[in-house]
Amino acid sequence: MSLLQGSAPRLAPPSWALTALTVALIVAFVSLGCWQWQRGQARQEEWNAFARGADAAMPLGAAQLDDVARFARVSLTGHWRPDRQFLLDNRSHAGQPGYEVLTPLELTDGRALLVDRGWVAFSGSRARLPDVGFAPPPLVTLVGRVDNLPSAGLAFGRAPPAVKGGWPRITSYPRRSELNAALGRVLEERIVLLDPGASDGYVRDWQPPGLPPARHWAYAIQWWLFALTLVVLWIVMAVRRARNTR
Numbered sequence: 001m002s003l004l005q006g007s008a009p010r011l012a013p014p015s016w017a018l019t020a021l022t023v024a025l026i027v028a029f030v031s032l033g034c035w036q037w038q039r040g041q042a043r044q045e046e047w048n049a050f051a052r053g054a055d056a057a058m059p060l061g062a063a064q065l066d067d068v069a070r071f072a073r074v075s076l077t078g079h080w081r082p083d084r085q086f087l088l089d090n091r092s093h094a095g096q097p098g099y100e101v102l103t104p105l106e107l108t109d110g111r112a113l114l115v116d117r118g119w120v121a122f123s124g125s126r127a128r129l130p131d132v133g134f135a136p137p138p139l140v141t142l143v144g145r146v147d148n149l150p151s152a153g154l155a156f157g158r159a160p161p162a163v164k165g166g167w168p169r170i171t172s173y174p175r176r177s178e179l180n181a182a183l184g185r186v187l188e189e190r191i192v193l194l195d196p197g198a199s200d201g202y203v204r205d206w207q208p209p210g211l212p213p214a215r216h217w218a219y220a221i222q223w224w225l226f227a228l229t230l231v232v233l234w235i236v237m238a239v240r241r242a243r244n245t246r
Contacts, residue, residue, distance in 0.1 A: 012241035014234070022234050026227045033223035040216030043209075046070075050208040057143045065113060065190035068146045075143045076192065078107040080136040080200070084183055085168040086114070086161055087129060088150065093203055097122040099170070101132045101202060102191065104183065105142075113188035114179070115144060118202030132168055134200050144192035145206065149176065 013019055053071030060074045068074060080103055087099040101117045120130045152158050152173035160178035161171035169182060180186050196204040 010242055011235070011238040012245055014237050014241060018237075019234070022230050026230050029223045029227035029230070033220040033227070036216045036220035036223060040213040040220065043211065043216055044213040046210070047208040047213060053145050060107075062109065065146050065188045065192070068190075070147060070190075071145050073143055073145055073195070074192065075141060076105060076107060076113075077139065077141045078105045079139055080105055080134075081112075082132075082134050082136060083167060085132055086174075086179065086182075087120075087132070087168045087170045088116075088174075089159065089170050089172040090157070091119055091150075093119045093121075093205065099130065101168075102179075103132075104187070105192075108139075111188060112183075112185055114191045115142070116147075116191055116193045117200065118194060118204040120202045126170070129168060129170070132202075136200060140200075142192075142194060142198050144194045144198070146190055147193050148190055149174070 014022075049069065050071045053069075053073055055073065057073040057075045060068070060076050065074075082103060084104050086102040088102055089099055091098055091100045098119050098121045100119050102114045103117050104112055105115050106112050117132075120132060123130050150173055157173055158175075159170070159172035160174050161169040161182040163182050171178070171182075176187060176189055193206050194201045194204060196206070
């Protein structure tokens with residue numbers, strides 16, 4: 001009798017349905033943890049690139065912005081087009097809603113690009129836009145970081161600028177082709193973030209993109225802890241079930 005009792009199973013798995021659900025959740029949590037870990041690594045690379053971008057500015061010359069590393073500082077010479085500006089909607093600073101001002105700069109070689117001159121507060125009404133006009137000198141040399149156009153996480157967050165009407169024109173997460181159509185000329189693929197110390201700008205507290213890498217890694221660890229918790233719970237249920245069946 002004691003031999004039979006000693007050979008009794010120490011674990012009695014819960015039902016197949018509960019076990020299958022537990023396994024599926026464990027796999028999902030482990031996968032989500034790996035995904036967040038990889039996002040953290042990718043974000044760290046972006047933050048490293050942003051830190052390297054604080055180096056001395058290099059003249060853009062004949063190079064295109066696409067040929068320059070993201071966040072690198074470049075110097076440009078051209079003339080502003082304050083009569084053809086865009087207000088990038090749904091941009092916030094210190095918790096306050098507002099716009100980022102995108103102003104065309106025509107380079108001396110004939111190319112054109114957009115310079116983000118910084119953030120301005122929401123005026124309280126779409127019918128009363130902030131005054132972003134200015135009287136620039138005929139020729140200006142400026143310094144800024146190369147960056148991508150902001151992109152929306154969801155398609156319905158996009159709003160292309162109007163192709164007709166007055167200026168400035170409001171837009172939200174536009175594509176370059178939409179900006180080209182509104183402006184009536186081809187722009188460089190990327191934009192330039194005007195240096196905080198440059199004149200003719202607004203709030204320019206440029207930060208590395210997205211959440212800090214450590215935040216993604218913390219999320220990864222949380223998902224893995226969820227998976228470990230499920231394993232522990234399954235073992236506890238199996239042990240109790242085995243004891244109840246003796």
